Amino acid sequence: MNLPLLYELQYLHKEMDDIINKLNDIKELKDMRKFKEEYQRLKEEYLKGEEKLKKNAYRQETRNNEIRNLDFNKKSSEELKFSKDTNTIKKLENIEKQLEKLEEKKQTAENEIIEMINEADNINKELAETKKKLAFIKKKYLKCKEDADISVAELDEQKAELQGKIDNMIKSIDKESLELYNKMTKTHSDPVAPVKNRICGGCKMDIPAMDYEAIKAGSVKHKCQSCGRILFYRKP
Ligand SMILES: [Zn+2]
Numbered sequence: 001m002n003l004p005l006l007y008e009l010q011y012l013h014k015e016m017d018d019i020i021n022k023l024n025d026i027k028e029l030k031d032m033r034k035f036k037e038e039y040q041r042l043k044e045e046y047l048k049g050e051e052k053l054k055k056n057a058y059r060q061e062t063r064n065n066e067i068r069n070l071d072f073n074k075k076s077s078e079e080l081k082f083s084k085d086t087n088t089i090k091k092l093e094n095i096e097k098q099l100e101k102l103e104e105k106k107q108t109a110e111n112e113i114i115e116m117i118n119e120a121d122n123i124n125k126e127l128a129e130t131k132k133k134l135a136f137i138k139k140k141y142l143k144c145k146e147d148a149d150i151s152v153a154e155l156d157e158q159k160a161e162l163q164g165k166i167d168n169m170i171k172s173i174d175k176e177s178l179e180l181y182n183k184m185t186k187t188h189s190d191p192v193a194p195v196k197n198r199i200c201g202g203c204k205m206d207i208p209a210m211d212y213e214a215i216k217a218g219s220v221k222h223k224c225q226s227c228g229r230i231l232f233y234r235k236p
Helices: 003-027 030-081 089-172 175-184 209-216
Strands: 192-196 230-233
Touching: 003 089, 003 175, 003 192, 003 230, 030 089, 192 209, 209 230
Parallel strands: 192 230
Antiparallel strands: none
């Protein structure tokens, strides 16, 4: 039974677990998800702005049509005012009242158009701002992804190298030891523990003096009474 070698194998397996954990962490990188969500949110904001702009343009067009109609009516009233049909003061007054009303309506519509133009300006400014933010977030996301890809490539390389080491080590360990190790890894991911200063390297509990002496003398049959790991002596 070659416990020191099994202990080394256990160490390599632990390193392998670390690499695999790191790879899993990269796969669900929080930053990348955050950028993705932020991009999505900005995109929706941008589309909403575009929608508002479309509605604004439509409302402006409606008001412009109204103004054209009002102008047409005004022109008709002006013509009527100077025609032969307007032959009493009463009629003249009515026409002038009508003209005043039309002018008021026109003024209101024009004011509304000015407001809408201002609103459209603001929307356009917001859209330009959002567009800038979108480009920024996209850049951030791509950089993040690039970094992650590099890390993955590095870890994959380390993983392959480590796997080579593990394979070589397994070849140099006798079948009996390996079978025991494999059986024990079902209950402990690190079933082999070195003993130092009468303490189990796995759970840090004291080893009975008798066991300790035997282990020190080279016994490979002793398990820790508290954690069950198989113990071997390691010179301090
Ligand atoms: Zn223990």
